Amino acid sequence: MRVAVIGGGVVGVCTAYYLAEAGHEVTVFERYGNVAQEASFGNLDLMGPASLRPWALPGTPSRIFSMLFRPESPVAFSAQFEPAMWRWIRRWVKECQLERFSHNQRHLHRLAAYSTGLMTELAQTHQLDFQQRSGVMVMFRTARDLQQAQPILEMLGQFGSEHELLEAQTARELEPALANAAPFHAALYIPADKVGNCPLFVRQVKTLAQNRGVEFQFNQEVQSIAPELGGVSFQVDGRSIDVDAVVVAAGSDSARLLKPIGVGMPLYPVKVYSASTAIQEFDLAPQTAVFDDTYRVAMTRLGNRIRLAGCAEMGSSTVNLHRKAISTMVKVADDWFPNAANYRTANFWCGPAGMLPEGVPLLGPTKFGNVFVNAGHGSGAWAMATGSGKLVADMVSGQTPDIDAEGLTLARYGERSFQ
Numbered sequence: 325m326r327v328a329v330i331g332g333g334v335v336g337v338c339t340a341y342y343l344a345e346a347g348h349e350v351t352v353f354e355r356y357g358n359v360a361q362e363a364s365f366g367n368l369d370l371m372g373p374a375s376l377r378p379w380a381l382p383g384t385p386s387r388i389f390s391m392l393f394r395p396e397s398p399v400a401f402s403a404q405f406e407p408a409m410w411r412w413i414r415r416w417v418k419e420c421q422l423e424r425f426s427h428n429q430r431h432l433h434r435l436a437a438y439s440t441g442l443m444t445e446l447a448q449t450h451q452l453d454f455q456q457r458s459g460v461m462v463m464f465r466t467a468r469d470l471q472q473a474q475p476i477l478e479m480l481g482q483f484g485s486e487h488e489l490l491e492a493q494t495a496r497e498l499e500p501a502l503a504n505a506a507p508f509h510a511a512l513y514i515p516a517d518k519v520g521n522c523p524l525f526v527r528q529v530k531t532l533a534q535n536r537g538v539e540f541q542f543n544q545e546v547q548s549i550a551p552e553l554g555g556v557s558f559q560v561d562g563r564s565i566d567v568d569a570v571v572v573a574a575g576s577d578s579a580r581l582l583k584p585i586g587v588g589m590p591l592y593p594v595k596v597y598s599a600s601t602a603i604q605e606f607d608l609a610p611q612t613a614v615f616d617d618t619y620r621v622a623m624t625r626l627g628n629r630i631r632l633a634g635c636a637e638m639g640s641s642t643v644n645l646h647r648k649a650i651s652t653m654v655k656v657a658d659d660w661f662p663n664a665a666n667y668r669t670a671n672f673w674c675g676p677a678g679m680l681p682e683g684v685p686l687l688g689p690t691k692f693g694n695v696f697v698n699a700g701h702g703s704g705a706w707a708m709a710t711g712s713g714k715l716v717a718d719m720v721s722g723q724t725p726d727i728d729a730e731g732l733t734l735a736r737y738g739e740r741s742f743q
């Protein structure tokens with residue numbers, strides 16, 4: 325079949341790779357000049373899956389709202405009266421209830437476990453080197469923060485993910501560069517979780533895909549999609565292109581492309597921040613990845629640089645940097661590794677990540693048999709990209725996926741509309 329993939333982020337590129345493996349003639353359409361230019365570019369590089377912190381977690385709404393008026397907080401708001409934003413928040417608050425959280429986590433873990441296996445296989449088979457390292461530490465500043473993370477700890481136990489709760493002293497032995505004054509109660513150590521360079525990984529998978537015949541068309545923005553009997557056509561920069569099937573993997577833009585053909589999903593573009601700065605004192609820089617659970621900012625060492633990411637901004641679609649997000653990231657870095665680098669002169673970046681209130685991505689067919697979706701991975705796409713790509717490729721090919729797709733498809737919304 326001739327299959328078009330819209331979007332050259334980690335999700336689109338992995339999907340294209342597995343589609344080509346299945347024998348399809350695949351073309352990727354990407355509006356920028358290369359792969360991994362949007363959310364996959366800003367990615368902090370946590371490959372998860374156990375260390376990724378879902379936004380839809382019990383206790384998170386009250387914690388976020390209580391910090392909202394402080395100079396530093398995990399979320400900043402730019403627009404106060406945007407109806408789409410408030411609709412999304414209302415749905416997200418419901419998904420933070422314990423029962424919904426457990427339900428969503430079951431689907432996420434199934435997909436993440438499948439993905440981790442595929443990712444390991446891909447990296448070993450093709451000897452990919454994208455600066456992978458193991459070990460992630462989640463820091464709890466207070467006993468209350470640790471208490472709020474109980475549902476996560478229970479899930480890790482339930483799914484057999486190796487993890488260890490460390491007292492502050494033991495955490496310091498594992499990560500000796502932590503500042504003496506760093507304010508924390510305990511740390512969760514996840515030894516098997518990995519960190520790596522996401523854009524580098526995407527470029528390597530792109531090469532593997534090209535070797536299997538995938539064509540990449542860059543600087544090509546898809547304007548609209550028109551499903552037809554037995555095929556689908558779409559408009560790219562004034563041209564009309566006909567294919568047998570299309571996979572929409574356009575990140576935060578996926579909902580905008582699908583809405584005109586009557587496919588609704590509660591996807592909201594949340595702006596997420598990252599920063600990169602040169603290490604000045606190597607002995608005082610993190611050895612691996614550290615995630616501040618209170619401010620939802622993570623730090624890691626990548627070569628001779630420190631990367632920071634986190635902080636969500638809602639209600640803005642511009643590339644302007646929000647002052648609160650910057651001061652939150654600088655505060656977190658200063659609290660944990662104050663003398664490793666000068667964070668005030670870091671290169672700050674922000675970009676949209678397409679978030680669903682429940683945090684579980686949407687994979688597979690739409691109501692049109694030849695239009696498929698692979699979107700809504702929110703803050704954890706990298707942990708799920710290979711699994712999502714293979715699962716969608718299997719569905720496009722008419723094959724039974726290797727894992728149960730229940731809860732991962734649009735069917736979970738029934739006939740409801742989100743327009």
Ligand SMILES: Cc1cc2nc3c(=O)[nH]c(=O)nc-3n(C[C@H](O)[C@H](O)[C@H](O)COP(=O)(O)OP(=O)(O)OC[C@H]3O[C@@H](n4cnc5c(N)ncnc54)[C@H](O)[C@@H]3O)c2cc1C
Nearest residue numbers: 331333334335355362363364368369370546575704705706
């Ligand atoms: C700052 C930050 C830190 C993060 N940290 C982590 C992390 O540590 N671990 C993790 O797992 N996840 C993390 N995430 C989330 C993760 O990066 C995203 O979930 C993931 O990159 C989404 O991949 P994607 O391919 O769906 O989207 P994107 O990478 O955004 O790719 C979508 C692509 O589609 C293209 N596109 C959109 N519309 C069109 C169109 N009409 N025509 C043509 N092309 C189009 C865009 O240009 C873009 O290149 C982070 C996200 C951000 C922003």
